[in-house]
Amino acid sequence: MELTNHEKLTLIKLAEMKRGDVRELVERTGLDQVAVMRALLGLKSKGLALLHEKGYRVVVPTDTARVYAEKGLPERRALALLVERGSARLSELSEVLSEDELKPIVGLLRKEGWANVRKDGELVLEVTEKGKAAVGTERPIEKALSLLVERGEVPLEEIQKLVPVKELKRRKIAEEDSKTERIVEITPEGEALVAKGIELREEVSTLTPELIKSGKWREVEFRRYNISAPVKAVHPGKKQPYRAFLDKIRRKLIEMGFIEMTVESLIETQFWNFDALFQPQNHPAREWTDTYRLKYPESGHLPDEALVERVKAAHERGIAGSRGWGYIWSPERAMLLMPRAHGTALSGRQLAKGVEIPGKYFTIQRVFRPDVLDRTHLIEFNQVDGFVVGEELNFRHLLGILKRFAVEIAGAKKVKFLPDYYPFTEPSVQMSAYHPELGWVEFGGAGIFREEMTRALGIDAPVIAWGIGIDRLAMFKLGIDDIRYLFSYNLKWLREAKLVW
Structure with a gap:
């Protein structure tokens, strides 16, 4: 029977013990635990040793x-x-x-x-x-x-x-922690083999030039490799699971023909975050309970005067057959700075800048909102916002895009749509998907941009748009039930989480 040098040494020391804890065997052999476990599994497969494993829970102090x-x-x-x-x-x-x-x-x-x-x-x-x-x-x-x-x-x-x-x-x-008790014992066959005598020879795993030149290769024993033997876990470098998910979403949308909207700053004026989207300046979402503000500097700059005048007219008197909101619009309020509250602000910027018709645009942006931190809500999170502009678009096209997001990208099994309200879309819809642990989870809102918004920004064609909490999409795809885990420092989860698509 052919044994490796480690197996021979382990068997000799095990014969002295007869039966005992693997940790004692590690001390007797002078080998590390991985080498001893590999040797024991080899001896077990040859019928020379028995290995008993029992898991148990322990409590450790902090x-x-x-x-x-x-x-x-x-x-x-x-x-x-x-x-x-x-x-x-x-x-x-x-x-x-x-x-x-x-x-x-x-x-x-x-x-x-x-x-x-x-x-x-x-x-x-x-x-x-x-x-x-x-x-x-x-x-x-x-x-x-x-x-x-x-x-x-x-x-x-x-x-x-x-x-x-x-x-x-x-x-x-x-x-709490998990421990495994490992007890090893020698079999009668193992004892008989040790009694016959086992010769320990120098064992090498690599044929080096020095061994060949000196002729020492004739005197050593070459270790055979057991490719089925367990080895120490290796954790290669990889992208953080959520970061990888965002990158794949981005690539998927680009492959579908969407153009990415990018911006360097996370700080936005209220003009782009609210006013350009036809959200009135007295709307409760613009108050401190729903929106952060920048303390210093407090105000930024408005875009070109012609655009500002059109937006002002839409708010005060209305355009495209609308009566507007019927109040005096304040440029000072519009210049206030804030951390971006939704990615739709970039949609407004892109429409004002100019778009291809037909055209498809998207952005993945970090946004900020005051909220109660729990398993489905974050204060700082990501949204995937986008819009499609085209002459023949309607509400059914929008529902089709949303369902494709939930089913194909997030892997949701059940999706439902509910009527909703947003100042800048009409009609508006909320999309929810069913999570096996959390039940129905709201993904985001969508609708057709109102003409009071699109006409003021220079667009004379239907625009269907959406804003989806991509963090919640990731919860479905990565199989987690707490949104905070996406930003976890838990090494076990970071190492073991699968990179998925």
């Missing part, structure tokens, strides 16, 4: 746990201060607590029954009899903390007997 082990849990430090003084204002607890520890402290103390709370200008905490009696006692969470810091890792079942792991994770004291 840096926060080590700080708490040294200084004490926040509620313990707060209790010590309250016992010393009898009562204390919430602000006084900052003497022993950090700003982050101060926020949940009232809830922690009340949960334990260690303090009563009253309001006297600010919150005042008074120690209770139960709080005084708790001094010097050790709670289960403190036992778990000591155990974790002392041992470094503790089996999940052992910690669960003291305190629920979700409570430790909530307080950022511990994290």
Whole structure:
């Protein structure tokens, strides 16, 4: 039976152990763990060794746990201060607590029954009899903390007997991890082979010029390669998954004949972000609750006077048969600067600059809106905006394009359209697609640009347009249920996420 040098050494040391943990075998052989595992799998395939693997979960301490082990849990430090003084204002607890520890402290103390709370200008905490009696006692969470810091890792079942792991994770004291226990034992066939005697010879994996010239190649043993043996995982360089997705969307649209609209700055005047799109200056979306503003510089410049006059006329008196919005348009308001709130601003710029008729245009832009950060919403996100201009276009063409986006690009199985309203399109539509985890998710809005907008920008042909949250498209394609993961620093996800189309 032919064995590699590593297999021979591993078998000899295993015969001394009979049975034991792979880590002990690694120490005895002096080889690294990957080499020992490769040798064991070779021995197992030859019937000379048995390898038993069992997965289990462990709990490991965080840096926060080590700080708490040294200084004490926040509620313990707060209790010590309250016992010393009898009562204390919430602000006084900052003497022993950090700003982050101060926020949940009232809830922690009340949960334990260690303090009563009253309001006297600010919150005042008074120690209770139960709080005084708790001094010097050790709670289960403190036992778990000591155990974790002392041992470094503790089996999940052992910690669960003291305190629920979700409570430790909530307080950022511990994290869960997966471990694999590997026990190896020699078979009777392996013992018999070792008893016969195994000769260890120098083994090489590469035939070098020096070996040939010296003639030493006759004395060494060449290692055979087992191409089915497991090797250490290699993580080659690749594009961030979401970045790769955006690049492929861009390439797909260009292949479909779309022309990309580009701009260097993320800052826009309200003229291009709102006014040129026939959005009135008193519209609520232009207020601070829905739109960011630039603090410095506060204002930019308007484009050429003729264009500004047409836009002003559309707002005040109306064009193309419209009565407009019926207010006095303010150039000062239009000059205010802001981080771009939607990619449609670039559509307005392109239409004013001039377009081919028929023509197709798109842009992928970073946009900014005040919002509540959660699994389907971001404050800073990407949109793919575009429009098609042509003499014979209608609403059915628009619905066809939107459905193709959702089905072919995002991989959505079910799509639905709902009536909607936007100041610059009529008719308008909202598109939603079904996500298996999140249910129906809104992708974006679309419609036919109003003539009050297109005529003011110099276009006398129907224009169908859309603005789609491409981050949500990526959620479907990459199979994730939290939009924040697109910008994650999680190395495991970044390494394992597949580059998809």
